[in-house]
Amino acid sequence: xxxxxxxxxxxxxxxxxxxxxxxxxxxxxxxxxxxxxxxxxxxxxxxxxxxxxxxxxxxxxxxxxxxxxxxxxxxxxxxxxxxxxxxxxxxxxxxxxxxxxxxxxxxxxxxxxxxxxxxxxxxxxxxxxxxxxxxxxxxxxxxxxxxxxxxxxxxxxxxxxxxxxxxxxxxxxxxxxxxxxxxxxxxxxxxxxxxxxxxxxxxxxxxxxxxxxxxxxxxxxxxxxxxxxxxxxxxxxxxxxxxxxxxxxxxxxxxxxxxxxxxxxxxxxxxxxxxxxxxxxxxxxxxxxxxxxxxxxxxxxxxxxxxxxxxxxx
Amino acid sequence: xxxxxxxxxxxxxxxxxxxxxxxxxxxxxxxxxxxxxxxxxxxxxxxxxxxxxxxxxxxxxxxxxxxxxxxxxxxxxxxxxxxxxxxxxxxxxxxxxxxxxxxxxxxxxxxxxxxxxxxxxxxxxxxxxxxxxxxxxxxxxxxxxxxxxxxxxxxxxxxxxxxxxxxxxxxxx
Numbered sequence: 001x002x003x004x005x006x007x008x009x010x011x012x013x014x015x016x017x018x019x020x021x022x023x024x025x026x027x028x029x030x031x032x033x034x035x036x037x038x039x040x041x042x043x044x045x046x047x048x049x050x051x052x053x054x055x056x057x058x059x060x061x062x063x064x065x066x067x068x069x070x071x072x073x074x075x076x077x078x079x080x081x082x083x084x085x086x087x088x089x090x091x092x093x094x095x096x097x098x099x100x101x102x103x104x105x106x107x108x109x110x111x112x113x114x115x116x117x118x119x120x121x122x123x124x125x126x127x128x129x130x131x132x133x134x135x136x137x138x139x140x141x142x143x144x145x146x147x148x149x150x151x152x153x154x155x156x157x158x159x160x161x162x163x164x165x166x167x168x169x170x171x172x173x174x175x176x177x178x179x180x181x182x183x184x185x186x187x188x189x190x191x192x193x194x195x196x197x198x199x200x201x202x203x204x205x206x207x208x209x210x211x212x213x214x215x216x217x218x219x220x221x222x223x224x225x226x227x228x229x230x231x232x233x234x235x236x237x238x239x240x241x242x243x244x245x246x247x248x249x250x251x252x253x254x255x256x257x258x259x260x261x262x263x264x265x266x267x268x269x270x271x272x273x274x275x276x277x278x279x280x281x282x283x284x285x286x287x288x289x290x291x292x293x294x295x296x297x298x299x300x301x302x303x304x305x306x307x308x309x310x311x312x313x314x
Numbered sequence: 315x316x317x318x319x320x321x322x323x324x325x326x327x328x329x330x331x332x333x334x335x336x337x338x339x340x341x342x343x344x345x346x347x348x349x350x351x352x353x354x355x356x357x358x359x360x361x362x363x364x365x366x367x368x369x370x371x372x373x374x375x376x377x378x379x380x381x382x383x384x385x386x387x388x389x390x391x392x393x394x395x396x397x398x399x400x401x402x403x404x405x406x407x408x409x410x411x412x413x414x415x416x417x418x419x420x421x422x423x424x425x426x427x428x429x430x431x432x433x434x435x436x437x438x439x440x441x442x443x444x445x446x447x448x449x450x451x452x453x454x455x456x457x458x459x460x461x462x463x464x465x466x467x468x469x470x471x472x473x474x475x476x477x478x479x480x481x482x483x484x485x486x487x
Contacts, residue, residue: 038399039399040396040398040399041365041398041399041400042399042400042401042402084460084461084463084471085461087461087463087464087465088461088462088463091463091464091467092463094370094372094374094467095370095371095372095467096372097372098368098370098371098372098373099371099372101371101372102371102401167436171435171436179402180401182402183401183402183404184371184401186401186402186403186404187368187370187371187401187404187405188371189436190404190406190487191370191371191487193436194462194463194485196436196438197438197439197440197462198462198463200438200440201440201441201442204440256435260438263438264438264440267440
């Protein structure tokens with residue numbers, strides 16, 4: 001290889017070492033990168049038979065699931081039971097953040113009216129405006145992902161359920177007539193495969209570890225399970241995009257997800273819980289913007305700095 | 315720094331050759347070309363359009379790759395550079411070139427095996443993945459997986475039970 005490492009020397013090529021962190025302009029939005037449109041060069045036309053508003057709402061649902069769960073999982077950084085799991089959970093959070101970014105970008109491109117208005121000259125790109133400047137009732141994630149992490153067992157059970165559901169969803173979404181959703185899905189399947197295996201192995205390990213780990217696992221299952229039902233509850237938007245060939249009706253995933261969870265429960269000697277699902281609130285669920293108490297605190301932590309400096313540049 | 319003769323500047327092959335020298339920020343022994351993320355370099359009018367693809371969707375190195383490409387090409391006289399991201403076809407560890415695999419091994423990083431691209435539903439794997447690996451330092455095949463998640467999204471952590479050293483393995487994806 002002719003060129004190894006940093007031959008040529010960044011020190012001579014750049015004015016300062018910080019130049020490499022900045023984008024093409026003189027300054028940039030302080031709380032994200034200024035990478036030009038993350039979808040540049042992709043086919044972003046609305047597929048035949050689809051409507052832009054429903055596509056955008058659907059992208060918000062899938063993007064918010066990833067964003068909010070990513071934020072929750074990232075709270076394990078520096079606090080996991082050991083270094084390897086600290087890194088694993090952070091990696092999983094990062095994968096989901098990458099999916100969220102593209103999905104929110106797609107939502108904003110399909111329906112710019114969704115993006116909160118910001119002051120003129122604001123450097124905030126649309127996907128960040130959606131993440132940091134929407135209020136709680138505009139988020140469309142399922143309530144499963146916003147719950148507190150609890151102990152490690154709660155985190156493992158929730159991740160198993162989420163990753164199993166999302167992997168099934170993305171495998172079907174790979175056939176979407178929307179080129180962007182299909183590309184995100186194909187890529188996401190490969191990432192989610194590692195997430196699901198990780199959670200399933202830990203589920204099995206905790207179930208056969210010690211009396212205490214098994215006790216905690218069963219307690220965790222009781223905490224998480226009531227939010228499982230919402231994953232397969234079809235929202236009118238999901239039904240519409242499924243009919244358009246753009247999205248997936250989550251109710252059609254139930255059998256697949258149940259079989260896989262059943263496999264893990266089976267080898268772990270754990271019974272499938274018979275607990276009832278958490279019901280809708282005022283006839284709505286997370287997909288309608290009705291969230292639980294934990295969501296407000298999560299958003300406060302996630303959004304506070306960006307909201308305090310909507311024109312923040314460096 | 316911008317003094318480059320006009321005939322080289324107009325040549326797409328030259329622009330490609332320049333872009334192909336840019337290395338990965340996380341794996342500096344690998345060029346973006348050898349990593350398989352440099353998809354295309356074309357010259358449209360006076361603009362160089364470079365297309366790259368992420369290894370993982372959340373890869374935080376994408377902005378650095380973009381900046382490094384722009385700087386390297388500017389230093390070679392291409393003032394107008396656009397870097398685009400392409401998601402399809404998705405990057406696979408199979409896209410790492412033979413030369414790239416050698417460079418990884420020479421720097422103590424275990425190269426990925428063939429990615430499993432079986433059709434049909436993704437199979438749940440409850441036991442740790444068995445990879446036929448050799449320690450990049452001592453060559454021992456007696457290695458143990460520490461974690462499927464390493465210091466970057468694309469790597470797993472191993473330990474050699476021969477020389478007792480830990481090492482990184484680029485994951486099959």
